[in-house]
Amino acid sequence: MILPVIMAGGSGSRLWPLSRQLYPKQFLPLCGDQTMLQQTCARLAGLEHLPPLIVCGEEHRFTVAEQLRASRQPHGAILLEPAGRNTAPAVALAALHSLASGEGDPLLLVLAADHAIRDTAAFLQAASHASHFASQGALVTFGILPTAPETGYGYIRRGSEIHAQEHAAFRVDKFVEKPDTTTAEKYQQSGEYLWNSGMFLFRASRYVEELGKHRPDILSACERAMAKASQDADFIRPGKSAFLESPEDSIDYAVMEKTHDAVVVPLDCGWSDVGSWSALWEISDKDELGNTTDGDVILYDSRNCYVQNDRKLIALIGLDNLVVVESDDAIMVAAKDRVQDVKKVVERLKSENRPEAMVHRKVYRPWGYYDSVDAGERFQVKRIVVNPGAQLSLQMHHHRAEHWVVVSGTARVTCGEQQMLLSENQSTYIPLGVKHRLENPGSIPLELIEVQSGSYLGEDDIVRFEDRYSRS
Template sequence: MIHPVIMAGGTGSRLWPLSRQLNPKQFLKLTDGPLSMLQSTVARLDGMDAQKPLLICNEEHRFLAAEQMRQSGHEDSCIILEPCGRNTAPAIALAALQLCENADGDDPLMLVLAADHLIKDVDAFQKGVAQAVPLAQDGKLVTFGIVPHQPETGYGYIHRGSELAVDCYSVDGFVEKPDIQTAKAYLASGEYLWNSGMFLFGARQYLTELELHRPDILSACRAAMTDTSKDLHFIRVNSELFAECPSESVDYAVMEKTDHAAVVSLDAGWSDIGSWSALWDVSDKDSNGNSLNGDVIAHQTRDTLVRADSRLVATIGVDDLVIIETKDAILVAHKDKVQDVKAVVEQIRSDGRHEHMNHREVYRPWGIYDSIDSGPRYQVKRITVKPGAKLSVQMHHHRAEHWIVVSGTARVTNGEKTYLVTENQSTYIPIGQVHSLENPGVIDLELIEVQSGSYLGEDDIVRYEDRYGRK
């Protein structure tokens, strides 16, 4: 039985402005279809002899991850929360320790997957995993190498060695991202595969290798896992102890040092969608080579990626561009320069702006709010509360709030009073009043909130009670 472990950390800053720190690319619908990248990764496991996936994500993404897992039919899947990012070797160690705790002496097979990869041929992927199982059961640490179809300078490579079985090889070495001439030589030799960052190995075998090559990482992870707290399906590790763990990738910590590495050759339409140009590469295109998503008019435009999320975008006489429109930001870049998006994100951060952090629409465990308008001493939000959900019992020192119900029914606690507010009705929450908002109905509650006061920041919230465990 395989135990899928899905790593859903990271911020995906190269896909800004769609990917933001609080809503990164693994939770977005980047390709055609109704599923996010995480949900597509989960769906890829359907039909396999596998347990429910174990998810590893950042603390700040926990409710977004849990909601997407619930929508995928895995509401009871375990989610390990990393208090801070320490790269893949520690993250996998946390999962391995958790699996071993419940394994009764067995060595559970971990299928380690990234939440933000695209695989078009699911059958080929599952076949490759099946080929890797005997190797992993024999003590090999198996990685999956992608058959290259063009010279690529953006990926690391695996130099395959002797053949162990059909499409399965020993590993002669891992190679850093090459220059273009070296990449062409790798492609011509037929001996090199792209390093996908996917793995299959026994949890105990991985911990044994980690203890041999990086005992400091294993020691820190073990210490952090001896002091965990459970909240719903979340497992929180000790934040202070985990923060002392060195940050290292699984490749550097284990795979490049072990004598037990093997690689399965995989040709399954894989991409890590690490940039906007990579998304254009794998997207469906029209006769002019354009990938268009949303309300787009493309006139005399070729080989261009356009994504319009909230308004009409028109292009005239342009080639080889990436144009990404969101409610609060627009990116226009040449396809050859999209790697520099990270520099723009750093500029936004250093300028003290917020567009790198979240969208106008912000996800909360109870629903979504959209900041429609703001100005001196006022802010307007459109709030959607899911059926049965409730905002925290709270108070604000600096702002009053007017709530106007657009659809659905709200149960409002306003000081000592609790009452219902329905469509086309409104209510007022004075400054300093303890209050809460709940959706007691079976359809979404939508309302307009008008805030007024001297300070309107999200940190002006004093919580007295919260069913989602927020401070």
């Protein structure tokens, strides 16, 4: 049986300003109405498989859980990496968990949560095809048929052809790094090279076996981490100290380049890793002048542009090959052939400790979200939305007081020893230093306006006493 392992970590800095460290591209609806994580799960519907195992970081756990719940996607456990150590240790955790879960020795279909695939049927056919080889002990990777001399991908050189039950694939001759343009053109013309997709299929036991042979230090750390794992609802937490001893490495370097049993299955499915704004433009629908727009956009005499906005009207006049992206707190304008440098902007934001590198103005929490509407000297205004049945932690602040005004829904407010119900147009005041809690006991979202005032308004001025989301 196939067990999909969906890797939902990563920061997606090349798609800033929409993608942020705490809300990266896999959680954004970049290629349709669903987020990329939701699309990854949805395209598995035509494949006979076990409920997917999701691997992500601690900071993204509630976003993953909420997006799966909202899309009604069936899933298994959510495995939380204590820290980023690249794909080889992450998949080792998944393999060890699957072998210990009583489901036998499943075929692990390792997928990234932030890839786009336009031809789902071709992808599912290739996965079924690859399962014949993986069932016999091969470690299968999927190689994308090149459509251009792409310099942003690694390549796989295919070796001799092999057959199994009328299904054909190729031995992996070698993996090669991202080439320059001249080399990429030679690769494409030769017909011997495929793009390295970063998708894999192999038995859990075979991956563990090969990892132990070639990188026993990684396997040992992961085994010790899983031996100390704990479970909280759907979340599995490997032992942190043991996992931090694991070196960083990718599946390619740690296993696939060293094993003698690597097999590549060619795949033509409209695949993209959506690794840049130009890549997103390439796979998006365009008008007769090659423009892609999303939001309130007016174009005049402009060509081959990608324009996306959330709120404000954007007008382009006489422009060519530009990317313009507006988010709730930033605007990015770039030449389409320079979008790889977006990450340099993010690096500068991080070096200056600016919040635009980490979070959006709208910040999602396990109970809902808040939107920072305005801020100034000693005050901040937030729009807060609490999901039905959800509650914030019992908490207090050392440096700020809060005023709450209910816009819609019903709020149950705990303030010190007092508890009250507030409905639309009613308000209350939370003094500095007083324990308080906000809950939504109703069946519709609770929306309120919060005005904070005080000497310090940072999110780290929260002392939690009780929290149903294990954050206290």
